[in-house]
Amino acid sequence: MALCGAVAGCGTGQRESDAAAAADEFLTAIGEGDGAAACAVLAPEAQEDLAASEGQPCEEAVGAQQLSSEAVDDVDVWGDRAQVRAGADVLFLVELDDGWKVAAAGCSPQGDRPYECEVSGS
Amino acid sequence: MKNTLRDNGLSIGFGLIMIAALVGQAFAGHSAYNEQQLVEAGRQISLLQYLTSSEFAVDVAENWQSEYLQFFLYVYATVWLVQRGSPESKRVGNVGLESDKEQKVGRYASDRSPAWARAGGWRTALFSSSLGLVMGLLFLLSWLAQSIAGQSAFNTERLARLQDPLTWLEYVGSADFWNRTLQNWQSEFLAMGSIVVISIYLRQRGSPESKPVGEPHEVTQETG
Structure with a gap:
């Protein structure tokens, strides 16, 4: 969706590409079973929540989640947030100082309520 | 100059206080935005980024x-x-x-x-x-x-x-x-x-x- 973003002004096409690239990096790492690479693209809060809930480091815990590794189909960027659809999976991303990070993954819709996610930082 | 200011006092006066209020809103809004970003685990942004x-x-x-x-x-x-x-x-x-x-x-x-x-x-x-x-x-x-x-x-x-x-x-x-x-x-x-x-x-x-x-x-x- 070509719109001016909330914090970065116009040029959303590039930002969509960047968000899609981060999601793709995460999904590829999941597909390859590379926990360290997957955690490197996770937002800090998501890493911490995952490690705390599983009682093991993020690199190990992320592999135990029910996450798909399908290719990115669609990206919707609004401000410093993005929603990425990859097959049946939905991911939410946040733009931090070091680029786009996955804030939530393995998300399924709950009607009007927020998505429920396998991995999230909330 | 003095006459111009006197003859346009209302428009100049309200123009100035409007700009002052807008500047105040920008600073307050920027601070509130960054506070909310902390809650939502987003990044902090500069005043210029907030203005756009x-x-x-x-x-x-x-x-x-x-x-x-x-x-x-x-x-x-x-x-x-x-x-x-x-x-x-x-x-x-x-x-x-x-x-x-x-x-x-x-x-x-x-x-x-x-x-x-x-x-x-x-x-x-x-x-x-x-x-x-x-x-x-x-x-x-x-x-x-x-x-x-x-x-x-x-x-x-x-x-x-x-x-x-x-x-x-x-x-x-x-x-x-x-x-x-x-x-x-x-x-x-x-x-x-x-x-x-x-x-x-x-x-x-x-x-x-x-x-x-x-x-x-x-x-x-x-x-x-």
Whole structure:
């Protein structure tokens, strides 16, 4: 969706590409079973929540989640947030100082309520 | 220079306090935005980034649209509606568009009248409604800007809460859009209604928004 973003002004096409690239990096790492690479693209809060809930480091815990590794189909960027659809999976991303990070993954819709996610930082 | 400042004191004065208030809003809004970013695990942004954000734009536009709506409605409403005793109203018997003579248009225009007041035809008709039309246009443009910036800001919030973003049409039908809109409208209507009624009974010496201090309550249209 070509719109001016909330914090970065116009040029959303590039930002969509960047968000899609981060999601793709995460999904590829999941597909390859590379926990360290997957955690490197996770937002800090998501890493911490995952490690705390599983009682093991993020690199190990992320592999135990029910996450798909399908290719990115669609990206919707609004401000410093993005929603990425990859097959049946939905991911939410946040733009931090070091680029786009996955804030939530393995998300399924709950009607009007927020998505429920396998991995999230909330 | 001194005369220019004196002759344009109202526009210059209000221009300056508007800019001062906007600067204050920018600093306060920037601080509030970054506080919210901490809660939502987002990044901190600079003041310049905040000034180009949809969050700042929607907060500005939602107030601007209501101000222009207020004046658009007031300009048109005061043609047809009167308030006995209010200096904000014209005389009770003068409801409507009034005669060409009273309005100094066409053959009643003087040499000092604006060219389009003298021109007749569509130009005089258009010029005769230009104040209300421009206020209405500015209202529509700022309301449109509110809807576009508001959609962007609201969708950013929704994504942070792990909810789907809305289309523009969904957004203009949303509670967020109408809450922002109506909370501004009601305050404008209250302000205009208040000045119309209170100015019947109270005075401000020297202000054209007031009747002369000694003018009876029932006298309409006098300013002093």
